[in-house]
Amino acid sequence: MESPQALNRVMKLIEPELINSVKKLSDDLLPVIEYHFGWKTIKGFKTPKDAGKRLRPALAVLSSEAVGGRSETAIPGAVAVEMIHNFSLIHDDIIDGDKERRHRPSAWTAFTVEDALIAGDALHTLAFQVLLEEDTPERVQAARRLVDATMTMISGQASDMTFDDLPTVSFEECLKMEAAKTGALLGYASSVGAVLSGANEDTCSSLEVFGYELGLAYQAVDDVLGIWGDPKVTGKPVGNDLRERKKSMPVSIVLSANSSEAEKLSDIFNITGELSEEEVSYASSLIENAGGREATLEEADKHLKRATEFLNNADIRKETFYELEEIAKFVVNRDS
Amino acid sequence: MESPQALNRVMKLIEPELINSVKKLSDDLLPVIEYHFGWKTIKGFKTPKDAGKRLRPALAVLSSEAVGGRSETAIPGAVAVEMIHNFSLIHDDIIDGDKERRHRPSAWTAFTVEDALIAGDALHTLAFQVLLEEDTPERVQAARRLVDATMTMISGQASDMTFDDLPTVSFEECLKMEAAKTGALLGYASSVGAVLSGANEDTCSSLEVFGYELGLAYQAVDDVLGIWGDPKVTGKPVGNDLRERKKSMPVSIVLSANSSEAEKLSDIFNITGELSEEEVSYASSLIENAGGREATLEEADKHLKRATEFLNNADIRKETFYELEEIAKFVVNRDS
Numbered sequence: 001m002e003s004p005q006a007l008n009r010v011m012k013l014i015e016p017e018l019i020n021s022v023k024k025l026s027d028d029l030l031p032v033i034e035y036h037f038g039w040k041t042i043k044g045f046k047t048p049k050d051a052g053k054r055l056r057p058a059l060a061v062l063s064s065e066a067v068g069g070r071s072e073t074a075i076p077g078a079v080a081v082e083m084i085h086n087f088s089l090i091h092d093d094i095i096d097g098d099k100e101r102r103h104r105p106s107a108w109t110a111f112t113v114e115d116a117l118i119a120g121d122a123l124h125t126l127a128f129q130v131l132l133e134e135d136t137p138e139r140v141q142a143a144r145r146l147v148d149a150t151m152t153m154i155s156g157q158a159s160d161m162t163f164d165d166l167p168t169v170s171f172e173e174c175l176k177m178e179a180a181k182t183g184a185l186l187g188y189a190s191s192v193g194a195v196l197s198g199a200n201e202d203t204c205s206s207l208e209v210f211g212y213e214l215g216l217a218y219q220a221v222d223d224v225l226g227i228w229g230d231p232k233v234t235g236k237p238v239g240n241d242l243r244e245r246k247k248s249m250p251v252s253i254v255l256s257a258n259s260s261e262a263e264k265l266s267d268i269f270n271i272t273g274e275l276s277e278e279e280v281s282y283a284s285s286l287i288e289n290a291g292g293r294e295a296t297l298e299e300a301d302k303h304l305k306r307a308t309e310f311l312n313n314a315d316i317r318k319e320t321f322y323e324l325e326e327i328a329k330f331v332v333n334r335d336s
Numbered sequence: 337m338e339s340p341q342a343l344n345r346v347m348k349l350i351e352p353e354l355i356n357s358v359k360k361l362s363d364d365l366l367p368v369i370e371y372h373f374g375w376k377t378i379k380g381f382k383t384p385k386d387a388g389k390r391l392r393p394a395l396a397v398l399s400s401e402a403v404g405g406r407s408e409t410a411i412p413g414a415v416a417v418e419m420i421h422n423f424s425l426i427h428d429d430i431i432d433g434d435k436e437r438r439h440r441p442s443a444w445t446a447f448t449v450e451d452a453l454i455a456g457d458a459l460h461t462l463a464f465q466v467l468l469e470e471d472t473p474e475r476v477q478a479a480r481r482l483v484d485a486t487m488t489m490i491s492g493q494a495s496d497m498t499f500d501d502l503p504t505v506s507f508e509e510c511l512k513m514e515a516a517k518t519g520a521l522l523g524y525a526s527s528v529g530a531v532l533s534g535a536n537e538d539t540c541s542s543l544e545v546f547g548y549e550l551g552l553a554y555q556a557v558d559d560v561l562g563i564w565g566d567p568k569v570t571g572k573p574v575g576n577d578l579r580e581r582k583k584s585m586p587v588s589i590v591l592s593a594n595s596s597e598a599e600k601l602s603d604i605f606n607i608t609g610e611l612s613e614e615e616v617s618y619a620s621s622l623i624e625n626a627g628g629r630e631a632t633l634e635e636a637d638k639h640l641k642r643a644t645e646f647l648n649n650a651d652i653r654k655e656t657f658y659e660l661e662e663i664a665k666f667v668v669n670r671d672s
Contacts, residue, residue: 026491029494091453091454094449094450094453095453115497117431118427121427121457122490122491122494125486129483135476135480137471141471143464144468147464151458151461154365155362158364161450161451
């Protein structure tokens with residue numbers, strides 16, 4: 001599936017702004033960040049590597065255009081939300097022990113845990129600095145909302161970590177965690193441009209719920225790719241989430257059912273030490289046979305529909321509606 | 337030396353507020369934070385343990401009183417600056433591999449690196465959330481200044497980490513790093529109450545410089561305690577900074593001189609693997625003999641004098657002046 005035209009258009013607007021904002025960081029912090037964003041190699045050479053989809057900045061800019069605002073008005077929000085997203089990726093890779101991201105060594109692997117930790121901290125602060133550089137009421141509201149969304153995201157990640165120590169989690173608990181971990185920031189991204197353009201609270205709120213629902217659809221697809229995704233496309237090993245024994249949607253659906261598959265999956269998750277390729281492969285067919293994959297994809301569709309409904313009811317420009325709808329479909333049908 | 341009366345007075349005002357603000361965190365984040373702040377044991381029991389000096393909140397409250405403001409006006413700033421300080425302690429302990437803090441296992445040692453990392457992230461965001469809970473012009477200014485001070489602090493820490501890989505650093509480079517790492521946040525603490533009370537820019541700025549200079553004096557003393565401090569009092573092993581080969585003030589003074597001691601110290605720092613007790617002890621006498629300890633203590637005195645001068649020229653209440661002066665002297669004469 002081809003990348004939506006709006007993603008490419010916003011990328012051209014935002015990428016130079018993102019690069020410029022990051023340059024404010026001190027020389028001791030810059031190399032890790034420029035590497036992580038895909039602009040530089042480990043040794044600091046320029047690289048034309050894939051820099052990520054920049055989904056959140058695109059949503060931010062479109063949410064300004066949606067309410068008749070200028071694209072440029074959304075820039076500080078677009079840059080800030082991408083910084084928060086990437087600070088969380090850098091720290092989550094440390095927490096999850098993920099050695100690869102976007103087909104390259106993750107930041108802590110390419111540099112050190114210490115370097116990645118402090119670089120993430122810097123990006124975390126920089127996001128708020130970008131928004132509060134000016135203190136107009138709109139910028140202040142955008143900053144307040146980002147602080148809240150960031151806190152929700154961090155709580156979601158903490159909850160995900162707690163799940164690792166639980167024998168099972170219900171589907172509802174899993175959904176609540178994923179709403180916090182992914183939904184909150186996508187909700188923010190999908191409304192910050194409208195907030196910065198001074199749109200009314202109702203419209204901002206509809207756009208936020210659109211993003212929140214899109215976030216749940218996004219995460220459902222992510223959970224499917226985390227088990228059944230093609231390593232060549234995702235850049236992650238086969239069954240990565242199973243190796244890490246993540247209580248993702250497909251897993252929680254199967255584990256919380258009172259079935260023989262639940263028992264067998266539970267047994268695999270209780271094996272101490274690293275899982276073998278056979279065990280990972282057996283776990284993924286168990287989940288598939290128990291309907292975990294199917295149910296998760298249905299969940300993705302359900303939230304995509306809800307997202308589109310909210311968008312449909314929002315008082316926004318028709319042209320932007322179609323662009324947002326296209327992005328939403330792309331997100332759910334992506335393969336990486 | 338007895339703890340200044342103002343520190344104890346403000347502690348009574350701030351500690352319950354700090355405890356309450358932290359309670360907003362989710363149950364997955366709370367245990368690490370409550371343990372780190374000294375309120376709970378590893379297993380979650382209440383403990384009457386030493387909770388730290390709360391120097392920054394005290395400065396914040398006094399800076400409101402100094403300009404004739406109410407003590408309570410400073411609370412969000414006092415709470416926020418203590419949160420930023422403690423987020424940095426939690427992350428720095430991971431970065432430096434420090435296993436103890438205040439005579440107890442550090443957060444990452446008591447829990448895990450992952451738990452401490454995400455808890456630090458939560459505290460980082462919570463600080464801004466506390467300030468931006470209301471969007472009065474004073475609160476927004478206090479938040480903007482905190483964002484800037486936090487960024488400077490993080491850059492200072494990153495610069496300190498870079499020093500670890502350099503054969504030597506000049507005294508000026510060391511001072512610049514320590515000004516960023518410690519001075520910026522103490523400058524913030526010493527002025528945020530005045531900012532929240534709506535004091536004029538000149539007074540806020542004088543109070544900030546007072547705190548900044550106090551921060552340099554504080555750090556000079558810290559560097560002396562990091563090598564020659566009594567482990568029973570500091571809660572850190574003898575010569576801890578030398579074990580970690582920190583380029584602190586005493587070290588940079590000796591290393592950057594063209595002396596035989598510089599060469600010998602350099603040789604010790606170049607030893608691969610852990611330093612023995614004898615090597616640490618030899619390094620500390622080398623530094624002492626080369627005048628590194630003496631010069632650092634003189635530096636502390638110089639910055640304490642400058643701090644007091646700025647305070648003297650600020651348009652503040654005489655009574656608060658004496659309280660701030662007493663705290664400043666206490667900071668420089670402390671033994672832990």
